[in-house]
Amino acid sequence: xxxxxxxxxxxxxxxxxxxxxxxxxxxxxxxxxxxxxxxxxxxxxxxxxxxxxxxxxxxxxxxxxxxxxxxxxxxxxxxxxxxxxxxxxxxxxxxxxxxxxxxxxxxxxxxxxxxxxxxxxxxxxxxxxxxxxxxxxxxxxxxxxxxxxxxxxxxxxxxxxxxxxxxxxxxxxxxxxxxxxxxxxxxxxxxxxxxxxxxxxxxxxxxxxxxxxxxxxxxxxxxxxxxxxxxxxxxxxxxxxxxxxxxxxxxxxxxxxxxxxxxxxxxxxxxxxxxxxxxxxxxxxxxxxxxxxxxxxxxxxxxxxxxxxxxxxxxxxxxxxxxxxxxxxxxxxxxxxxxxxxxxxxxxxxxxxxxxxxxxxxxxxxxxxxxxxxxxxxxxxxxxxxxxxxxxxxxxxxxxxxxxxxxxxxxxxxxxxxxxxxxxxxxxxxxxxxxxxxxxxxxxxxxxxxxxxxxxxxxxxxxxxxxxxxxxxxxxxxxxxxxxxxxxxxxxxxxxxxxxxxxxxxxxxxxxxxxxxxxxxxxxxxxxxxxxxxxxxxxxxxxxxxxxxxxxxxxxxxxxxxxxxxxxxxxxxxxxxxxxxxxxxxxxxxxxxxxxxxxxxxxxxxxxxxxxxxxxxxxxxxxxxxxxxxxxxxxxxxxxxxxxxxxxxxxxxxxxxxxxxxxxxxxxxxxxxxxxxxxxxxxxxxxxxxxxxxxxxxxxxxxxxxxxxxxxxxxxxxxxxxxxxxxxxxxxxxxxxxxxxxxxxxxxxxxxxxxxxxxxxxxxxxxxxxxxxxxxxxxxxxxxxxxxxxxxxxxxxxxxxxxxxxxxxxxxxxxxxxxxxxxxxxxxxxxxxxxxxxxxxxxxxxxxxxxxxxxxxxxxxxxxxxxxxxxxxxxxxxxxxxxxxxxxxxxxxxxxxxxxxxxxxxxxxxxxxxxxxxxxxxxxxxxxxxxxxxxxxxxxxxxxxxxxxxxxx
Numbered sequence: 001x002x003x004x005x006x007x008x009x010x011x012x013x014x015x016x017x018x019x020x021x022x023x024x025x026x027x028x029x030x031x032x033x034x035x036x037x038x039x040x041x042x043x044x045x046x047x048x049x050x051x052x053x054x055x056x057x058x059x060x061x062x063x064x065x066x067x068x069x070x071x072x073x074x075x076x077x078x079x080x081x082x083x084x085x086x087x088x089x090x091x092x093x094x095x096x097x098x099x100x101x102x103x104x105x106x107x108x109x110x111x112x113x114x115x116x117x118x119x120x121x122x123x124x125x126x127x128x129x130x131x132x133x134x135x136x137x138x139x140x141x142x143x144x145x146x147x148x149x150x151x152x153x154x155x156x157x158x159x160x161x162x163x164x165x166x167x168x169x170x171x172x173x174x175x176x177x178x179x180x181x182x183x184x185x186x187x188x189x190x191x192x193x194x195x196x197x198x199x200x201x202x203x204x205x206x207x208x209x210x211x212x213x214x215x216x217x218x219x220x221x222x223x224x225x226x227x228x229x230x231x232x233x234x235x236x237x238x239x240x241x242x243x244x245x246x247x248x249x250x251x252x253x254x255x256x257x258x259x260x261x262x263x264x265x266x267x268x269x270x271x272x273x274x275x276x277x278x279x280x281x282x283x284x285x286x287x288x289x290x291x292x293x294x295x296x297x298x299x300x301x302x303x304x305x306x307x308x309x310x311x312x313x314x315x316x317x318x319x320x321x322x323x324x325x326x327x328x329x330x331x332x333x334x335x336x337x338x339x340x341x342x343x344x345x346x347x348x349x350x351x352x353x354x355x356x357x358x359x360x361x362x363x364x365x366x367x368x369x370x371x372x373x374x375x376x377x378x379x380x381x382x383x384x385x386x387x388x389x390x391x392x393x394x395x396x397x398x399x400x401x402x403x404x405x406x407x408x409x410x411x412x413x414x415x416x417x418x419x420x421x422x423x424x425x426x427x428x429x430x431x432x433x434x435x436x437x438x439x440x441x442x443x444x445x446x447x448x449x450x451x452x453x454x455x456x457x458x459x460x461x462x463x464x465x466x467x468x469x470x471x472x473x474x475x476x477x478x479x480x481x482x483x484x485x486x487x488x489x490x491x492x493x494x495x496x497x498x499x500x501x502x503x504x505x506x507x508x509x510x511x512x513x514x515x516x517x518x519x520x521x522x523x524x525x526x527x528x529x530x531x532x533x534x535x536x537x538x539x540x541x542x543x544x545x546x547x548x549x550x551x552x553x554x555x556x557x558x559x560x561x562x563x564x565x566x567x568x569x570x571x572x573x574x575x576x577x578x579x580x581x582x583x584x585x586x587x588x589x590x591x592x593x594x595x596x597x598x599x600x601x602x603x604x605x606x607x608x609x610x611x612x613x614x615x616x617x618x619x620x621x622x623x624x625x626x627x628x629x630x631x632x633x634x635x636x637x638x639x640x641x642x643x644x645x646x647x648x649x650x651x652x653x654x655x656x657x658x659x660x661x662x663x664x665x666x667x668x669x670x671x672x673x674x675x676x677x678x679x680x681x682x683x684x685x686x687x688x689x690x691x692x693x694x695x696x697x698x699x700x701x702x703x704x705x706x707x708x709x710x711x712x713x714x715x716x717x718x719x720x721x722x723x724x725x726x727x728x729x730x731x732x733x734x735x736x737x738x739x740x741x742x743x744x745x746x747x748x749x750x751x752x753x754x755x756x757x758x759x760x761x762x763x764x765x766x767x768x769x770x771x772x773x774x775x776x777x778x779x780x781x782x783x784x785x786x787x788x789x790x791x792x793x794x795x796x797x798x799x800x801x802x803x804x805x806x807x808x809x810x811x812x813x814x815x816x817x818x819x820x821x822x823x824x825x826x827x828x829x830x831x832x833x834x835x836x837x838x839x840x841x842x843x844x845x846x847x848x849x850x851x852x853x854x855x856x857x858x859x860x861x862x863x864x865x866x867x868x869x870x871x872x873x874x875x876x877x878x879x880x881x882x883x884x885x886x887x888x889x890x891x892x893x894x895x896x897x898x899x900x901x902x903x904x905x906x907x908x909x910x911x912x913x914x915x916x917x918x919x920x921x922x923x924x925x926x927x928x929x930x931x932x933x934x935x936x937x938x939x940x941x942x943x944x945x946x947x948x949x950x951x952x953x
Contacts, residue, residue: 006289007368007397011254016282021402022255022415032245034059040091042125049124056245058084064239065089065217072185072218072230075244077387081219082117082183084241089179089217090121093129093151100172101179102203102214103154106187108135108334111154114183118152135159137334148172157196160203161491165446167206174210179217180234186220186380188233189426189668191700195496197233197428198439198458202446204235205457209447221380223426223668232428235457249394253386253419256282257402257412259732263725275403276302279373280309282399287314287321287351291368291397294344295353296385298374298403301524301560303329304532306373307353324350327534328358336534356381358388369397375408377670380426404731406661407671410720427668429701436460437468441490444474448481506531506550508538513552518545519618522563522596525550526613529561529599545616559603563613565596565740568926569677569691571684572621574802578707583761584798587625587707590693592675594618594740624693624703625710628685628798631829633757637750644747648688651750652678653741654734656690658717658751661736663692665716666709669702672738681922686801686825686833711762718755721748785816797824815844819851831858833922835892859893875905883914891918909935913944920951928952 010016011023034056039047047054054062057075061084064071073081092099105111111133118131131152134143136159146153147169167174180203182188188196207214216234220226222242230238258273279295283306286293297303307327314322326349328340343349344364356376358364370389376382382400390396402408411418430436440460443449454460465482468474475485484490495503495517504521506513513533516525521543525531529540531552538552574588595617601609634648641647656678663674675695682689694700706713724733729748736743785807791800801824807817822837835858841851878901885894898915901908916931932952935945 006291007252007395009289010282010285010397010399011252013285016256016285019256019258019260019278020254021257021260021412022418024253024255024415024419026248026251026253028250029246029248031247032056034245036062040094042094042127043087043091046087046121046124052083054084055080057241057243058245060243061085061241062088064241065215066091068215070216070218070230070234070236070238071241072220072226072238073241074186074220074222074226075242075246076222076248077384078248078390079244079246082114085181085217085219086117086121089152089181090125090127090129092178094125094127096176096178098176099151099178100176101152101181102173102177103152103181103183104160105154105156105183106192108133108137108156110183111135111156112338115154118154134163151176157192157199157496161199161442161494161496162489164199164202164206164442165489165491167210167446171210174207175212177207177210177212177214180207180214181217181219182233183219184221185218185229185233186223186384186426188229189428190673190702191696192497193233193426193428194430194432194435194700195439195494197430198435199496200234201457202439202443205443205453206446221384223380225426229426229428232430235459249390249396251386251390251396251398254397254399255402255412255415255418256399257409259402259404259409260412272404275373275401276306276309279371279401280306280313282371282401283310283351283353284313284317286369286371287325288318290350292344292347292349293351293369293371294358294364294367294385294388295351295371295373296358296376297353297355298376300329300355301532302373303327303353303355304534305560308532310351310353321350324348326352328352328354332534356385364388366394367396368394369399372398372400374403375400375411377664377672378668380668403737405671405735405737406658406717406720406733407664409724409732410662410665410716413723427701427705429699429704430459432696432698432700433464434698436464437473438490438494440464440468441473441484442494444482445484445490448477448483449474450481502548504543504548504550506533506552508552508554513538516550521550522565522594522615522618524563525552526563526596526599526615528611528613529563530557530559532560559601559608561599562602563596563599564742565594566929567595567675567677567740568593569624569682569693571626571802575623576707577799578710580711581762583627583758585625585627585707585710586798587704588623589621589699590624590626590691591619591621592693594675596740620697622694622696623699624691625707626685626689626691627758628687628689629754629757630687633754634680634688635829637753640753641747641749646745647747647750649678649680650745650747651754652680652688652690654729654746654748654751655717655754656692657734657736657739657743657746658721658755659690659713660692662713662716662720663702663706666713667702667705673700674702679925681830681833681924683924684802684805685798686821686830687798687828714755714758714762718752718759721752721755785814785820788817789820792820792824797828800824813844815841815848815851818844819848819854822854823850826854826857832889832891834858836895836922839892839896859890875901875908875911879908879911879914882911886914886918891922894918907938909939909942910944912938913942913948916948917944917951920948925952 011020033053036054036059058080061071061073065088073084075081089101103114115131115133122129122131129151130149132146132150133154134146135155216236218230227238227240258275258278262273283293283295295306297306304327307325311322311325314325326340328337340352341364344352367389370386372382372385376385386398389398402412454462454465469476474482476482502518503515505515506525525540527540527543531538531540536554537557539555540550540552542551570591572589572591574586576587578585596613596615598610598612600607637647637651656676660674660676663669664671673695675693677691680688692703694702721733729735729746734746734748734751788800788803804817804821807814818837818841822834822841825834825837838851838854838858841848878897882894882897895915895918898911901911912931912935916928916935919931920928929952932948939945
């Protein structure tokens with residue numbers, strides 16, 4: 001164990017002190033105690049024999065449980081939460097010889113830890129409870145005995161999900177079920193949390209069937225909405241115990257910024273600080289000072305890299321310490337993880353790099369220091385990780401090392417915000433239709449669903465059941481009950497960790513290395529990718545998408561890989577719009593397609609090669625928000641920055657990145673839980689649009705919450721950009737580490753202008769002191785042209801265009817819709833696209849009065865000669881004419897000429913490429929790509945083909 005001087009030395013060390021942005025010293029705290037009256041005699045004797053006095057929050061928890069109330073206790077790591085609920089449960093076990101309890105933990109390792117605690121209590125209190133873990137590692141020969149004799153069973157949601165349908169084998173246990181303990185309940189958020197909430201509702205239904213109505217006890221880290229989380233997880237009302245009265249030692253929490261004194265002059269600079277190398281240096285420093293350290297990283301790959309580098313470098317510096325370094329992450333085999341956990345407790349390991357797999361309350365003993373390499377995505381995770389150091393009241397150290405991204409740098413520049421901000425809200429979404437259907441099928445397999453139970457237990461409309469019946473996924477029997485009609489277990493097909501149930505096996509010479517889901521394969525284990533497992537590097541040789549296998553071979557390399565993708569988004573259904581002043585934020589259902597088309601080989605941050613990928617796009621339906629930016633902003637920006645290319649597109653792209661980068665400040669999510677798209681023209685809105693969406697099939701509630709806090713999000717984003725010292729944009733403000741377009745185009749000045757423009761819309765005609773009134777309106781289904789016309793006359797162009805698009809999706813030749821769309825686009829100063837719609841309308845009805853008036857307004861040129869092309873000379877002449885018109889900006893007429901040309905000669909690569917460029921500049925990116933693919937097959941080296949290639953790639 002390290003002494004205090006060694007821990008204090010770091011913040012004063014000349015090698016590191018210049019990069020320290022802030023030191024927050026959290027003072028030591030004394031304990032506060034409370035006595036509980038009327039305790040069972042065995043409990044009193046146990047406390048006396050251990051010389052244990054209950055902290056005040058433990059006593060309050062005990063009393064609430066004694067009163068029969070559902071209780072959630074939210075105090076920090078190592079504050080004695082487990083004892084607070086174990087003792088009253090043991091009291092019930094002593095007084096009721098048949099009573100049972102179910103303990104649910106999010107990870108197997110936690111179950112194993114708590115089993116030893118319960119076994120000790122069983123022995124100390126001399127009671128017969130036979131506590132056992134029941135999970136995938138439990139030997140088959142022991143399972144029957146556990147079901148028939150154990151009074152306390154410890155499991156995890158994954159196992160519970162699979163065994164609920166075998167409840168008749170557990171009838172004794174369920175009949176006497178008094179308590180359900182859900183430990184580390186803050187872990188149940190997002191997809192996993194939403195799945196577990198449905199699982200708990202299934203569990204309650206089965207317990208009620210056997211006549212028991214168990215009491216819920218939840219244990220959690222500190223968070224902003226504990227009562228809401230508890231209610232959404234269980235459907236019950238709770239008592240909250242949240243005042244930590246346990247003692248703690250002094251802790252220095254250091255915000256460490258490798259970029260504090262670094263000014264980036266160019267967006268891509270190879271000599272910028274490396275967070276990973278800085279992390280490794282601090283990690284080595286701690287171990288050389290004999291400071292036992294846990295180093296949290298943001299990804300599996302980084303965990304392995306830092307451990308690998310540290311072992312290699314420690315061999316050169318102090319070889320005897322190299323074997324005391326290890327990596328720990330999900331994907332390792334259970335026995336490997338337990339060996340590392342025990343090694344931390346015994347002191348065998350001095351330094352361990354890990355993902356958030358060690359963030360939970362697994363018993364790893366007392367640590368001196370924690371390094372957090374990169375903000376882990378939520379304040380809850382940050383404090384859970386920092387809480388791993390400082391047990392037993394000794395002085396401890398936590399160091400958060402900032403990445404050069406929006407969120408990390410925001411905290412480095414706003415330490416008061418970091419330390420004063422209340423913890424986030426945990427988001428659980430019970431409206432995802434895929435999750436609803438999956439759990440209803442599971443519930444029907446477990447027990448026939450009676451009419452009314454869907455609403456009672458799950459809060460789901462009967463319409464969902466009716467839909468499942470119509471699809472023959474459920475069967476209604478003669479009693480009116482709904483039954484699962486097949487022999488399989490639907491729980492086997494539905495994963496709690498993801499919405500998709502697809503699983504890929506990563507194989508090396510027939511040996512299973514790890515498993516992952518499809519989107520992770522696309523990002524990390526595509527063909528040619530470098531995969532790191534237990535410090536070893538593997539090259540991905542092949543991916544079998546149909547059979548779910550990834551084949552790798554072990555190979556030593558000095559580079560890693562990064563994948564690039566293109567995204568397309570379409571609006572399926574608008575659900576609501578929220579007005580902040582004159583700024584409208586839309587929310588609805590989206591269809592997203594992600595095309596992973598190439599990857600880069602990287603040596604540290606330097607690209608050393610780019611390679612194509614041939615993967616089918618990932619397509620999913622989700623929910624998201626979007627807003628539009630009018631064309632006059634484009635004109636203003638092009639006047640402000642006359643010498644810069646793609647100013648408007650760069651500003652939109654930068655605004656999308658910056659807003660997404662600060663999402664986790666205001667909604668409890670990881671930045672990788674959300675995706676985005678910006679475009680200077682989108683078919684569904686007919687305007688420049690920014691989309692931000694949940695990165696999960698069906699949506700998971702993140703963007704819906706973000707709509708409510710959008711003003712705060714916009715304010716903090718503007719603040720971030722104004723405080724960033726770079727000139728043209730950098731990873732601290734508008735660059736994104738996961739950008740599928742390789743961070744192109746981006747324009748910092750345009751980004752600031754667009755965000756400030758949005759801010760002005762919000763505050764327009766409103767006093768500074770006046771609270772902004774938010775109007776929220778549900779958009780009703782409509783396909784009536786009359787309503788679209790009324791909306792147009794009111795100036796509500798966006799909603800009018802939504803309705804017109806709906807009409808045209810059914811009837812592409814609806815002349816009224818085509819004409820009104822052209823008129824709206826003309827009023828919005830999008831004249832090229834307005835002319836396209838005008839010509840479509842005239843092609844249907846040459847006598848349409850409004851369309852003829854628009855044509856006169858949009859062009860003074862006479863109609864093009866409609867004579868037939870008869871020779872290649874005519875083709876060349878027409879191509880030159882189309883090119884001249886393209887150069888002059890008359891895209892509509894140029895495209896008409898090219899259509900005529902391509903009808904005669906559809907293999908003219910230059911004409912195909914020029915048509916692609918016209919679509920690109922009109923904002924129809926998929927069409928531009930389509931024409932590029934046609935052109936490149938004919939002639940890779942054509943001038944126009946090369947120019948189009950630069951645009952679309």
